[in-house]
Amino acid sequence: MSTIIPIGPYHPLQEEPEFFRLHVEGEKVVHLDIELGYNHRGIEKLAESKSWDQVVFLVERICGICSTSHPAAAINCMEDLGAIVAPERAQYIRAIICELERIHSHLLWVGLAGHFLGYNTVWMWSWKYREIVCDVLEKVTGNRQSYAMFKAGGVRRDLDQDDIPWIMESMDKMKPVVDLFRGAVMDDPVLHARLKGVGCLSAEDAINYAVVGPTARASGIRIDVRKDDPYFAYPWVDFDIVVYEEGDVYSKAMCRIDELYQSVSIIEQCLKKMKPGPIDLNIKELPPGEGIGRAEAPRGEVFHYTLSDGSNFPARYKVRAPSYTNILSNEKAVIGETVADAALILAAVDPCYCCTERLTVIDEENNKSVLGQADLLKLSQAKTETLMKRLSL
Amino acid sequence: MSLKIQALTRSIWVYHLATGSCNNCDIEILDCITPRFDLERFGIQLVGSPCHADALLVTGNMTTKNIPRVKAVYEQVPKPNVIIAIGTCALDHGMFDGSYTSRVKVDDILPVDFYVPGCPPKPEGMIAAVAKLIAQLRQ
Structure with missing residues (x-):
């Protein structure tokens, strides 16, 4: 069973609010849905x-x-x-x-x-x-x-x-x-x-x-x-x-x-x-x-x-x-990677992700938020710290 | 001056809310907390959650798809708070006036306290706005 992590659509300091739904199994990302259009100004x-x-x-x-x-x-x-x-x-x-x-x-x-x-x-x-x-x-x-x-x-x-x-x-x-x-x-x-x-x-x-x-x-x-x-x-x-x-x-x-x-x-x-x-x-x-x-x-x-x-x-x-075509390529790039790397990979195509991102992990069964944006950011930063220790820096 | 208002003016934590902006105002807001302007000297800090915010910085021209989200965010902000509309779009849609997705203005949805015009306003302008705001709240 996969868990869904919605990223967005309301990202503070983001030029085009995009909505990513990360489907994860454990640590691995297995599927990605992308929804655009929050910033459509005609x-x-x-x-x-x-x-x-x-x-x-x-x-x-x-x-x-x-x-x-x-x-x-x-x-x-x-x-x-x-x-x-x-x-x-x-x-x-x-x-x-x-x-x-x-x-x-x-x-x-x-x-x-x-x-x-x-x-x-x-x-x-x-x-x-x-x-x-x-x-x-x-x-x-x-x-x-x-x-x-x-x-x-x-x-x-x-x-x-x-x-x-x-x-x-x-x-x-x-x-x-x-x-x-x-x-x-x-x-x-x-x-x-x-x-x-x-x-x-x-x-x-x-x-x-x-x-x-x-x-x-x-x-x-x-x-x-x-x-x-x-x-x-x-x-x-x-x-x-x-x-x-x-x-x-x-x-x-x-x-x-x-x-x-x-x-x-x-x-x-x-x-x-x-x-x-x-x-x-x-x-x-x-x-x-x-x-x-x-x-x-x-x-x-x-x-x-x-x-x-x-x-x-x-x-x-x-x-x-x-950005329109670049964002869609995330679908390929992010699959099979860990959740800690997801925020970075989504940002790597430079879709103007600025500053803090709001992410929430929602348990599909009881629809409850289990992992917030701050937790995900912490996960990513903690991974760097662990690596630093392992490489004895 | 009530205790709540007094506490509000001490070190303002801001939450940034882009409601369909072009990112111009947004990167200028970020610019305010980087070394050249460094608003964190005064305890003004960008926070990741509206629940921690004293002030909302609203940019953009409030596209239809964003309205329910903006209301949801506003409900989470502790009261009393201040709402600052930043940029010409947030004031009166600016260049996007007449667009089929911008039917309402920011101040139709949120009780805006302060307006900072400009496309985009300079960081100096935003800092001046915050300084004036604090002075006004203290009166």
Whole structure:
């Protein structure tokens, strides 16, 4: 007989409240049900009532952490529709904002993974260093989140040329930080024991579940929209796709940490190559037709589609976000693992699990709560402690 | 000032309740307790259970599917408590006004005491709100 553990749907500090039902037999997870839709705000329908300019602001609010990936896909979509090519300087500014967002998002994930493992120091440290990126974003765009920088045919604000040395300096500060986290993950025997071989997603499953972004790249699938379908300034800069073969939580963590180096390097190259020039084409209207846009969010490929009837509003707007496919892959990754690892594996695809999770174990027979969220977190943290003792640290 | 209110203003434990937000306000709330802002200096702490909370931080535009859950959470919070609505969505749906899933506002469901506007409000703004709230409660 299996016991059901409902996780969610009400997770404090979670972007999209998902509901997981873990079916467990003893310690082993045997089945997983996923229910979505608590955060459904009807954005696609709302987009039909917004003008093209407003759509960019609307899709920005799909996800606060990926708050520049959705606008990026949206303007790619509109520029595809109108066959518009934005000025070079605008393309560089867009790439810089996208990469800054990737750094802040990955650092955020590293911190939360640390929290799940019982390493709260990692959480505090990574969020402390994330502030460097937030400061740069605030200086460049005027806001810490939701940057409102993009529009079809250009960007809304120019990057002040006088700020560039300071941004370069901030990026230099990021390098030792990434070294620190990479070292912390690579050298810690406890983390190796906790993360290696846990929550494996094979390359075959990765393809079958159509996972994207770091989740796919950690399973050995070489996909990255920035290389496969270059947009913005990505064709003009030099960077690598980080691929790991194992597909476990450790690979996912390393994949994200290594991507931080690439992002810092891309920003530096963009800042060096950027030349003064126009930033906006002042597009007034878009022609009738269809357009598609893709962008590589920190979590994977964002896809937008639009149908225009030549009016000021989209006739149809369609969004596909990366978490949607990534979350479903949990079904494969979590089965056969222990309950203590479940919270970590569910978080490993980066579905924006922030902070505390409410979990309750319910006995199927008398419908009584037997194991709470705090207990599960304690279980996970206790496992780390036991490992520490066993490895005599 | 009653003993209960006096106790409430000492070290506020907050429970964070996302009612269909985009996570912007939510990560800024988390940001408040990390080293740059470090609200734990003042005894303000995020708790995992509404039963331990003195204050509810409500974000998001209250989607229909969330309403019963929000009510269930509110019933568990010990009274007296304070409810702070954070972000433009929690105030009046902001960008999502007119959506088929956002028919009610946060203050139709919960007795909101404080509003912090912004998309998202800065951590400084939230801290200022909490400081003003404590000052007001003490009067």
